[in-house]
Amino acid sequence: MRSRPEAGFSPVVLFDEEGTINPYEDPDASDAIEGVPVERDYSRMLQLVRQRAIRELWLALPISKEKAIHRFVMDLKNDFVNIRFIPDVRSLTLFNQPMVDLLGVPAINLAASPITDLRVLPKRIFDRLFALAALTALSPVMLVIAVMVKVSSPGPVFFRQKRKGIDGNQFEIYKFRSMKMHKEEAGKITQATRRDPRITAVGAFLRRTSLDELPQFINVLRGEMSVVGPRPHALEHDDIYKDLVKGYMHRYRIKPGITGWAQINGYRGETDRIEKMMGRVKLDLYYMQHWTFWLDIKIVVLTLWKGFVGSNAY
Structure with missing residues (x-):
């Protein structure tokens, strides 16, 4: 976000319920990352979204986290927040492949030629x-x-x-x-x-x-x-x-x-x-x-x- 300020996005909070950030490896990352506060309580996270009128919620998760994705979508279904899923497919593909149109349906190439068009x-x-x-x-x-x-x-x-x-x-x-x-x-x-x-x-x-x-x-x-x-x-x-x-x-x-x-x-x-x-x-x-x-x-x-x-x- 900070490398593309012209896009108008500003980081507000990072949600890390599962403790992906290890405070033992990086003690300074337990409460904040580069000045962005880290929240680990789900209810508190929803409260922050509503209190601060956060407009964008980006779920940068592996595609296996279907339940976590569904949880956010259902709990915020009546709130006017844009929820976007940024799938982490690095464990399945060699490259960060672009989204392609497959018979009118969006798809991500997990294993395909990158030079086909x-x-x-x-x-x-x-x-x-x-x-x-x-x-x-x-x-x-x-x-x-x-x-x-x-x-x-x-x-x-x-x-x-x-x-x-x-x-x-x-x-x-x-x-x-x-x-x-x-x-x-x-x-x-x-x-x-x-x-x-x-x-x-x-x-x-x-x-x-x-x-x-x-x-x-x-x-x-x-x-x-x-x-x-x-x-x-x-x-x-x-x-x-x-x-x-x-x-x-x-x-x-x-x-x-x-x-x-x-x-x-x-x-x-x-x-x-x-x-x-x-x-x-x-x-x-x-x-x-x-x-x-x-x-x-x-x-x-x-x-x-x-x-x-x-x-x-x-």
């Missing part, structure tokens, strides 16, 4: 045009890389692997092959490490410069990926981290990207410690929460300006 249209158009321009301009470079990959070691030019896309729909991601052909144990994917013997000389250069990612513009053109978004991980890694890192699977509520907010902030390459994955996911969720089309443009510009080379890419 017409705002995403410029992103879709940009993705297709940028991918088409990139593939056209870089086709000679990609042809040279393809020849180098083929000559470096036996095997296909492209590395293909199943990844999760938007809403968990699987697709096959394309990369230039950077490793020698080898077999992995069933259900296990070994991440590339520094001086990994599986990586070819050509592959090491491609990975260090991120040129191995160029074929993913094909995925963007096909609508499976976006230019900017959370990086998709191997399915085996999804199975590992989905229960270890809060919000991990929420990243798949939007299309995965070739580059992203996490990548330009240093989270590229191997995630050999859970702290690295937590840091990456935190930045991915920040991007989703604060997404705008111009944030995408900023990330693309920073990716080009900083270059694709990273100390963690190997």
Whole structure:
């Protein structure tokens, strides 16, 4: 209220019947918070509302407190006070989602994509045009890389692997092959490490410069990926981290990207410690929460300006 004085609201009293404010943790908060008196008696609270002609009563409560909400509404049904419910859904959702209209009924998204309306249209158009321009301009470079990959070691030019896309729909991601052909144990994917013997000389250069990612513009053109978004991980890694890192699977509520907010902030390459994955996911969720089309443009510009080379890419 104090940060928005132009709205005309002024705090009068705070009701804390259940003793949420612990006086042992903050002795000064037992009677007042920043000069606002704290009331813990329900009858006294109703009396204050009527005596001081309080016009607004805001119930900032968890949605499980239905009885407390109903109690206030019924006891003040004949009083001209605006009672507003501000639901606390933080325990159920990752973000403070806005209210949406669902068939004429107000609803709060507890777990849904934060980017679903017409705002995403410029992103879709940009993705297709940028991918088409990139593939056209870089086709000679990609042809040279393809020849180098083929000559470096036996095997296909492209590395293909199943990844999760938007809403968990699987697709096959394309990369230039950077490793020698080898077999992995069933259900296990070994991440590339520094001086990994599986990586070819050509592959090491491609990975260090991120040129191995160029074929993913094909995925963007096909609508499976976006230019900017959370990086998709191997399915085996999804199975590992989905229960270890809060919000991990929420990243798949939007299309995965070739580059992203996490990548330009240093989270590229191997995630050999859970702290690295937590840091990456935190930045991915920040991007989703604060997404705008111009944030995408900023990330693309920073990716080009900083270059694709990273100390963690190997």
